[in-house]
Amino acid sequence: MLGSNNRFSNPVIKDEIEILFESDEKLIFRTFLKPNGGQSGVHYHTKITEKFTIIEGVLNVIVNNIESVLKTNNELVINALDRHQFINKSGKNVIFEVEITPSIQxxxxxxxxxxxxxxxxxxxxxxxxxxxxxxxxxxxxxxxxxxxxxxxxxxxxxxxxxxxxxxxxxxxxxxxxxx
Structure with a gap:
């Protein structure tokens, strides 16, 4: 169930998240990422799978030391234990959705x-x-x-x-x- 305020931002990584759907099984959010924004380091999860879907713009995603350039309508699945990081190397905003299963906390x-x-x-x-x-x-x-x-x-x-x-x-x- 969605609460009243499901949009929040992080000035350090230059993004804003809008929660679109949440349940015990799944969390879906839209990310608005500014130029030169993104995660500062590679990380991984042991329990979750993430699916990135590019709505608008170009996003660089590194998965297991392989960098992919995702464009509008491209999707990428990041499985548990995959080492990953996303970065906006373009000079324009990027909008993408992330689906996380299970949603845990x-x-x-x-x-x-x-x-x-x-x-x-x-x-x-x-x-x-x-x-x-x-x-x-x-x-x-x-x-x-x-x-x-x-x-x-x-x-x-x-x-x-x-x-x-x-x-x-x-x-x-x-x-x-x-x-």
């Missing part, structure tokens, strides 16, 4: 990261400066980096997110940023 994680970015509480790479907030959001988004072994990341993220939960930090940021 992706929307909440995005809203937290984007809200913290709006408040200036993130590093230049877009990750939160507060390590507990970072762990909470990353756990919700099932996001990991390829440079560290997964088991080490999971131990760290789950431990920090647990501390954030029992100390009330998770409740605080969910209340502030998630709607």
């Amino acid at each position: 992706i929307k909440n994680g995005l809203q937290i990261i984007y809200g913290l970015a709006q408040d200036g509480k993130v590093y230049k790479n877009g990750l939160p400066t507060n390590i507990f907030y970072m762990a909470i959001a990353i756990k919700m988004m099932d996001a990991y980096v390829p440079d560290l072994p997964l088991f080490i990341q999971k131990i760290g993220i789950l431990s920090l997110a647990f501390i954030g939960k029992i100390t009330g930090l998770e409740k605080k940021i969910v209340k502030k940023y998630c709607y």
